[in-house]
Amino acid sequence: MAIIEYRNLTKVYKNVPALNGVNLDIPAGRIVGLLGPNGSGKTTLIKLSVGLLTPTAGTVMIDGNVPGPQTKAVTAYLPEKSYMSEWMSVESIVSYFADFYRDFDKNKAYEMLSRLGIDPKRTLKTLSKGTKEKVQLVLVMSRAAKVYFLDEPIAGVDPAARDYILNTIIRNYSENASVIISTHLIYDVENVLDDAIFIRNGQIVLADSADNIRENSGKTVDMLFREVFRC
Amino acid sequence: MLGKLMKYDMKYMARILPWLYLGGIGFSALVTTFILVINNGTVLFLGAYAAYFLFLIAVEGIAVCSSIFMMVRIYRNMFSDEGYLTFTLPVKNGDVLNSKILTGAIWTFFSGIVALIMIALPIGAAIYKVPKLLEADDVSIGMMIESLIQEFSVGLAGNEVKLIIFLVLTVVLIVISAFFAPAFYSFCCAITHKIKRARAFASVAIFIGVSYALGLIISISTVFIEIFSEYYMYGDEGFSAITPTAMIYDASEMSAYFGLRLNIMIIDLLVIGAIMAVITVVSWIVSNRIVNKKLNLL
Amino acid sequence: MNISDTRPVYVQLIDRIYTMVLSGQYPPGAKLPTVREFAEQMSANPNTVQRALSYLEERGLIYTQRTTGKFITEDVSVIEHARESLARSYTIEYFQRMYMIGIDMQKAKEIINELEE
Numbered sequence: 001m002a003i004i005e006y007r008n009l010t011k012v013y014k015n016v017p018a019l020n021g022v023n024l025d026i027p028a029g030r031i032v033g034l035l036g037p038n039g040s041g042k043t044t045l046i047k048l049s050v051g052l053l054t055p056t057a058g059t060v061m062i063d064g065n066v067p068g069p070q071t072k073a074v075t076a077y078l079p080e081k082s083y084m085s086e087w088m089s090v091e092s093i094v095s096y097f098a099d100f101y102r103d104f105d106k107n108k109a110y111e112m113l114s115r116l117g118i119d120p121k122r123t124l125k126t127l128s129k130g131t132k133e134k135v136q137l138v139l140v141m142s143r144a145a146k147v148y149f150l151d152e153p154i155a156g157v158d159p160a161a162r163d164y165i166l167n168t169i170i171r172n173y174s175e176n177a178s179v180i181i182s183t184h185l186i187y188d189v190e191n192v193l194d195d196a197i198f199i200r201n202g203q204i205v206l207a208d209s210a211d212n213i214r215e216n217s218g219k220t221v222d223m224l225f226r227e228v229f230r231c
Numbered sequence: 232m233l234g235k236l237m238k239y240d241m242k243y244m245a246r247i248l249p250w251l252y253l254g255g256i257g258f259s260a261l262v263t264t265f266i267l268v269i270n271n272g273t274v275l276f277l278g279a280y281a282a283y284f285l286f287l288i289a290v291e292g293i294a295v296c297s298s299i300f301m302m303v304r305i306y307r308n309m310f311s312d313e314g315y316l317t318f319t320l321p322v323k324n325g326d327v328l329n330s331k332i333l334t335g336a337i338w339t340f341f342s343g344i345v346a347l348i349m350i351a352l353p354i355g356a357a358i359y360k361v362p363k364l365l366e367a368d369d370v371s372i373g374m375m376i377e378s379l380i381q382e383f384s385v386g387l388a389g390n391e392v393k394l395i396i397f398l399v400l401t402v403v404l405i406v407i408s409a410f411f412a413p414a415f416y417s418f419c420c421a422i423t424h425k426i427k428r429a430r431a432f433a434s435v436a437i438f439i440g441v442s443y444a445l446g447l448i449i450s451i452s453t454v455f456i457e458i459f460s461e462y463y464m465y466g467d468e469g470f471s472a473i474t475p476t477a478m479i480y481d482a483s484e485m486s487a488y489f490g491l492r493l494n495i496m497i498i499d500l501l502v503i504g505a506i507m508a509v510i511t512v513v514s515w516i517v518s519n520r521i522v523n524k525k526l527n528l529l
Numbered sequence: 530m531n532i533s534d535t536r537p538v539y540v541q542l543i544d545r546i547y548t549m550v551l552s553g554q555y556p557p558g559a560k561l562p563t564v565r566e567f568a569e570q571m572s573a574n575p576n577t578v579q580r581a582l583s584y585l586e587e588r589g590l591i592y593t594q595r596t597t598g599k600f601i602t603e604d605v606s607v608i609e610h611a612r613e614s615l616a617r618s619y620t621i622e623y624f625q626r627m628y629m630i631g632i633d634m635q636k637a638k639e640i641i642n643e644l645e646e
Contacts, residue, residue, distance in 0.1 A: 173568070214538070220534070
């Protein structure tokens with residue numbers, strides 16, 4: 001059984017389908033790229049998977065369960081925007097995560113924070129946007145979840161931080177877990193991906209392993225993407 | 232998990248509300264000291280008058296601040312960007328909501344107790360002061376307070392049961408109203424949460440609008456209850472029965488009058504309580520449903 | 530990893546590992562890092578690294594000792610064979626590129642002699 005199963009997943013907003021009948025299985029132990037232009041439905045798919053949206057039709061199952069407290073306990077979500085209370089300090093939000101998530105590793109979190117040079121006593125409000133994103137990333141990567149959904153984790157971040165993020169993903173790899181990275185910066189993540197999913201207008205256009213894509217098309221995933229999504 | 236959620240919600244409210252309470256009680260202590268220390272009747276009277284208005288502002292201010300704080304917490308933690316974290320916690324969505332309503336009610340209750348203390352202190356001081364004032368030559372204030380106390384003890388005699396019912400209903404209404412604000416505001420947020428822009432504005436507008444309308448309805452209905460019950464009790468001459476107590480000299484008449492007043496107040500409380508209870512329960516149920524089955528956080 | 534290299538990543542990794550072995554960075558008998566460490570070093574997916582290592586193990590460049598890990602072969606002949614193969618393919622590539630700009634093998638050799646001095 002795949003760790004993530006999408007069956008005919010559809011989400012409609014005011015007669016516009018943001019997602020239209022997505023059928024996909026994602027096995028465990030894969031790093032998957034969800035690739036598509038803005039507005040293609042990447043974020044919608046992720047939000048449906050983590051339970052922030054309810055499907056108009058179809059289902060999503062994480063480890064055999066519909067999104068709920070059980071799936072949320074084994075799902076780690078990194079949204080595009082900051083979702084932390086500004087008045088909290090870094091160490092208090094670390095404790096907050098540790099309090100609610102049994103798989104959260106506090107030591108790992110503090111180790112990552114110190115490597116990134118972030119003072120745990122600082123209030124989130126006083127941190128720059130980039131630093132806040134790093135804090136969120138640390139929180140997510142300190143979890144030993146079964147599924148990680150990272151929505152545009154490298155878009156607003158400097159190149160050195162990008163490398164750190166990708167290396168953290170690699171370092172965290174487990175064959176029991178899968179990581180879904182949604183991004184439009186494909187060439188940065190390409191070498192880290194096992195599989196690539198091309199999505200456009202709410203539909204899956206292509207789903208294959210990165211190696212197959214290269215062997216079959218003779219192009220890098222990034223090149224193929226540019227071709228498929230040419231304006 | 233509900234307990235855990237409540238722990239954090241209580242902590243959030245504890246950031247400011249205790250300070251407000253401290254300020255309020257401090258102000259009350261100040262006024263109380265003033266009453267205890269000043270012996271000049273006129274000064275006392277003027278001072279009490281000024282303090283009365285400041286008091287209303289202070290108590291009202293604490294009530295409003297607590298409400299605002301609670302509403303901000305409900306909206307921010309569930310329906311702003313923070314909701315992305317809150318609703319991906321490994322808890323039932325309904326528990327998130329219930330935690331907010333329960334903590335909101337608890338802090339509203341605390342605010343109520345603080346308000347009571349704030350009022351009780353100076354009144355206690357005033358009652359204590361009465362014999363002192365009578366001793367002094369300021370007979371007028373002392374006599375006024377003493378006659379008031381006497382009036383009440385005469386009137387309430389024979390009406391003990393009604394008084395108890397009245398007090399119990401008051402407590403029940405206080406409890407219901409403590410839950411009303413967080414439950415109803417959560418409902419306002421839940422029904423507007425799919426709107427993309429000005430979501431916060433919409434929820435607050437609906438909340439204030441409905442609360443205001445409710446206040447109007449309650450005011451009007453109390454007047455009607457008053458008129459109706461007087462009519463029912465005394466027929467066409469009902470209005471003549473509304474006599475100021477100063478003109479009643481007979482103890483049994485006073486008792487009957489107090490009995491009537493208590494009846495009317497009890498009916499008022501029942502009506503208001505019923506309306507608020509229904510709205511509170513319906514809000515709670517509907518919000519729970521929306522958050523559990525139809526969450527669409529944009 | 531070369532961004533414009535269109536070969537599958539595992540193929541590129543195989544190349545890199547060969548280079549590291551032949552340049553002496555991983556001499557015969559040397560212990561290799563774990564798959565995870567390797568992946569981190571190369572900024573590549575662990576599954577891909579595993580695939581590359583399996584390929585090299587089939588070719589005899591690497592062997593696995595169950596409890597201790599992966600090692601470069603001590604059989605020098607395997608390494609020399611690989612060195613020879615790679616040298617040949619590089620040279621063929623070199624001559625192909627020279628030919629593309631109109632320099633035949635003869636002229637190419639002249640240039641090499643000049644550079645040697």
